Amino acid sequence: MNTQANDQNGPRPPxxxxxxxxxxxxxxxxxxxAAGLTQQEVADRAGVSRGTVSNIxxxxxxxxxxxxxxxxxxxxIYPDDEPRWSETVEAWxxxxxxxxxxxxxxxxxxxxLDVVSRLQAAVSRRQ
Structure with a gap:
């Protein structure tokens, strides 16, 4: 993991x-x-409180x-990692x-596997 968040001279937020x-x-x-981290572990790495991570x-x-x-x-996670789908799909x-x-x-x-199978069947019916 990148630890630049704790560096005072690190990257500035956009x-x-x-x-x-x-x-x-x-x-x-x-x-x-996905990284298998707790909120406290992320907070420690980022130099913020666990409550901040929870609120986010x-x-x-x-x-x-x-x-x-x-x-x-x-x-x-960097801005380049933005989702490549619509807001509706992102919400789902x-x-x-x-x-x-x-x-x-x-x-x-x-x-x-059941969810993916049902999605594939629905997509196939539309084509």
């Missing part, structure tokens, strides 16, 4: 508007879970650009990710 910060904040939770993930408020950027750098992906995260590990593959 000047993001509220919508951009909200969009990037939505990437934090899935990236943290829960979308309770639009985070400050500096803190969001530090968390993103700690997770090796985030919902599915949070539900998958709640499934018992032994059920995930079976459930996700």
């Amino acid at each position: 000047r993001w508007g509220e919508q951009e910060r909200a969009r990037y904040a939505a990437l934090v939770g899935p990236a943290r879970r 993930e829960s979308n309770t408020l639009v985070p400050q650009a500096e803190k969001l950027y530090r968390v993103m750098v700690a997770l090796d 992906v985030n919902l599915i990710a949070s539900l998958v995260d709640q499934l018992p590990e032994e059920a995930r593959e079976r459930v996700m």
Whole structure:
């Protein structure tokens, strides 16, 4: 993981508007879970509180650009990693990710294969 977030002379956060910060904040939770890190581990790497990471993930408020950027750098997320899909699809992906995260590990593959199979069937019917 990149530790530049703790470097006082590290990269400066971009000047993001509220919508951009909200969009990037939505990437934090899935990236943290994919990396197998706790909120506290991310907070320690980013030099922010665990509460800040929790607030970013829960979308309770639009985070400050500096803190969001530090968390993103700690997770090796950069603006180039923006989702390549519409906001509607992004919302579904985030919902599915949070539900998958709640499934018992032994059920995930079976459930996700079923979901993918149903999606493929729906796409095939449209063509």
